[in-house]
Amino acid sequence: MTSMNPTGGNPPSLAVNIGGLVLKNPVMPASGTFGYGEEYAPFVDLNRLGAVVTKGLSLEPRAGNPPPRIMETPAGMLNAVGLQNVGVRAFVAEKLPFLRGFDVPIIANVFGETLDEYAAVAEVLSRAGGVHALEVNVSCPNVKKGGLSFGARPDSVAEVTAAVRGSTDLPVIVKLTPNVTDITEIALAAEAAGAQALSLINTLLGMSVDVERRVPHLHNVTGGLSGPAIRPVALRMVWQVAGRVKVPVVGVGGIVDAEGALEFLIAGARAVQVGTGQFVNPRATLDVVDGIADYLERHGIGDVGDLVGSLQCNPLP
Amino acid sequence: MIDRNGEEMDRSATGIVLSNREAAPGHFHLALGMPDFFADPVPGQFLMVRIPDRVDPLLARPLSVYGHARQAEWSRLELLYRVAGKGTALLSEVEEGRTLQVLGPLGRGFRVVPELRTVVLVAGGIGIAPLTFLAERYRALPSPAGKREIVCYLGARCAEALVGLERMEALCSRVVVTTDDGTCGACGIVTDPLERDLPSFPAGDTMIYACGPGAMFRCLAEMLRKAPVPCQVSVEERMACGLGACLGCAIPVRQGPDAVSYVRVCKEGPVFDIHEPDWR
Numbered sequence: 001m002t003s004m005n006p007t008g009g010n011p012p013s014l015a016v017n018i019g020g021l022v023l024k025n026p027v028m029p030a031s032g033t034f035g036y037g038e039e040y041a042p043f044v045d046l047n048r049l050g051a052v053v054t055k056g057l058s059l060e061p062r063a064g065n066p067p068p069r070i071m072e073t074p075a076g077m078l079n080a081v082g083l084q085n086v087g088v089r090a091f092v093a094e095k096l097p098f099l100r101g102f103d104v105p106i107i108a109n110v111f112g113e114t115l116d117e118y119a120a121v122a123e124v125l126s127r128a129g130g131v132h133a134l135e136v137n138v139s140c141p142n143v144k145k146g147g148l149s150f151g152a153r154p155d156s157v158a159e160v161t162a163a164v165r166g167s168t169d170l171p172v173i174v175k176l177t178p179n180v181t182d183i184t185e186i187a188l189a190a191e192a193a194g195a196q197a198l199s200l201i202n203t204l205l206g207m208s209v210d211v212e213r214r215v216p217h218l219h220n221v222t223g224g225l226s227g228p229a230i231r232p233v234a235l236r237m238v239w240q241v242a243g244r245v246k247v248p249v250v251g252v253g254g255i256v257d258a259e260g261a262l263e264f265l266i267a268g269a270r271a272v273q274v275g276t277g278q279f280v281n282p283r284a285t286l287d288v289v290d291g292i293a294d295y296l297e298r299h300g301i302g303d304v305g306d307l308v309g310s311l312q313c314n315p316l317p
Numbered sequence: 318m319i320d321r322n323g324e325e326m327d328r329s330a331t332g333i334v335l336s337n338r339e340a341a342p343g344h345f346h347l348a349l350g351m352p353d354f355f356a357d358p359v360p361g362q363f364l365m366v367r368i369p370d371r372v373d374p375l376l377a378r379p380l381s382v383y384g385h386a387r388q389a390e391w392s393r394l395e396l397l398y399r400v401a402g403k404g405t406a407l408l409s410e411v412e413e414g415r416t417l418q419v420l421g422p423l424g425r426g427f428r429v430v431p432e433l434r435t436v437v438l439v440a441g442g443i444g445i446a447p448l449t450f451l452a453e454r455y456r457a458l459p460s461p462a463g464k465r466e467i468v469c470y471l472g473a474r475c476a477e478a479l480v481g482l483e484r485m486e487a488l489c490s491r492v493v494v495t496t497d498d499g500t501c502g503a504c505g506i507v508t509d510p511l512e513r514d515l516p517s518f519p520a521g522d523t524m525i526y527a528c529g530p531g532a533m534f535r536c537l538a539e540m541l542r543k544a545p546v547p548c549q550v551s552v553e554e555r556m557a558c559g560l561g562a563c564l565g566c567a568i569p570v571r572q573g574p575d576a577v578s579y580v581r582v583c584k585e586g587p588v589f590d591i592h593e594p595d596w597r
Binding site (some may be wrong): 079 | 348555578
């Protein structure tokens with residue numbers, strides 16, 4: 001059979017542009033599932049990733065929640081880690097030097113309990129050198145005073161977005177929570193306030209109960225649901241948002257393999273993040289990169305950008 | 318986790334099930350054939366074991382090493398586990414010849430002290446698994462001047478739940494059994510006979526190694542606060558990644574009178590000094 005490959009045998013181009021940041025491929029780890037990169041370095045050549053996304057960083061170190069912090073649920077898991085992190089200054093001093101040794105864009109995930117804290121964290125990271133973009137967590141559902149209050153309302157999402165934009169020259173990606181009534185209005189508010197890209201979804205708020213003892217499985221009672229269980233929900237939200245905003249959308253939620261990642265790209269995501277999937281396959285990100293490349297070759301698509309948003313909802317017979 | 322060049326290395330492998338049989342009601346003994354590159358585990362280290370190609374249950378199960386023997390071009394890895402939920406129930410049904418995804422050995426194992434004269438093992442239930450591997454390691458070491466004594470205190474719910482007793486008896490000078498219901502050995506908790514015998518162990522030449530439930534560690538910690546003997550414990554906690562990234566297995570450690578911080582069982586542990594974790 002003659003090949004229809006328009007690339008003439010050249011490997012397909014996987015590069016994408018996320019709000020001004022060029023990635024060599026559209027695959028990155030999701031924040032909070034990759035530590036600060038060190039833990040996965042034995043398994044993954046970080047240089048082969050589209051980007052590295054760090055664990056969420058706050059101005060001061062955070063101890064996190066008491067155990068139990070996680071519980072497995074059908075095709076997924078709940079976590080209530082409580083945004084444990086070393087704090088932005090220790091990140092810059094102790095973790096960033098390791099990451100600077102790689103030829104990969106570093107996206108630092110930031111959060112705060114006040115607008116000033118968001119701005120301050122963004123400022124420290126912008127001055128550090130070696131951070132290429134910021135991802136703003138407006139959505140972590142675990143900490144009572146934390147994300148949810150910002151991420152659940154268009155006006156507060158806009159405020160956070162503007163505060164971070166005002167404190168950095170780096171591209172700003174706003175990561176949205178799914179725990180809202182209409183995610184498109186939140187997405188539009190973030191875009192209007194200056195977000196150069198959006199990533200979605202963060203975990204879905206959930207819980208699970210030990211019926212023998214009649215206690216919650218998590219010390220925090222509720223936690224964030226992740227894993228394949230949430231993928232259809234994430235995909236639906238990405239499709240909705242990508243159809244409404246002009247900025248690039250990064251699809252996150254339950255991706256464990258290339259097929260899941262391709263669903264998001266076809267539905268309109270320009271890039272994807274692999275999170276919980278890495279817990280069961282430390283090399284999941286690279287397997288997804290390779291699987292996307294195979295798919296593009298198999299379908300004779302020369303540029304991954306041509307796949308983005310190619311979903312045909314009512315194809316003619 | 319460190320190779321000969323001092324580099325951290327990839328520790329994922331596929332194991333072939335050689336046998337997977339019920340050793341006691343609800344307890345299984347799994348033997349795996351591992352590829353040659355599978356690294357030698359230190360007693361107390363663990364593995365993330367997963368049935369491949371499934372998303373439900375999704376996560377691997379952290380299981381400690383029960384035994385490991387290197388062969389010509391492969392190695393035989395043994396695990397002893399209790400069926401505690403859906404994941405281990407499915408694992409118990411995996412038949413000979415099937416493959417399992419194995420990540421490891423992971424974490425920090427027990428510190429072995431070659432010149433030690435008295436090795437005291439305290440096992441609660443399935444906690445016997447890493448301690449058996451440790452006893453084997455001590456037996457393989459040349460004895461210091463005089464004789465090395467390995468004593469095991471083994472506690473279980475009932476006689477039926479006593480797993481791995483024979484193998485442990487073959488490795489130890491003495492095994493003291495307790496059960497909650499008195500169906501085997503003395504009726505009571507495993508720390509009772511230990512407390513009684515503690516003064517008879519040579520001071521400065523004894524190490525206690527323990528693995529079991531939290532209640533056992535609490536008892537032990539309190540006892541050893543009054544009568545200090547060095548003690549290493551292997552802690553069990555739910556884990557998602559086993560690599561230090563998810564922070565799901567964190568346990569509290571005391572940082573002064575009021576402050577608490579969290580350490581990862583998978584990375585800083587699973588073996589800790591008994592007084593390091595905050596057992597409250």
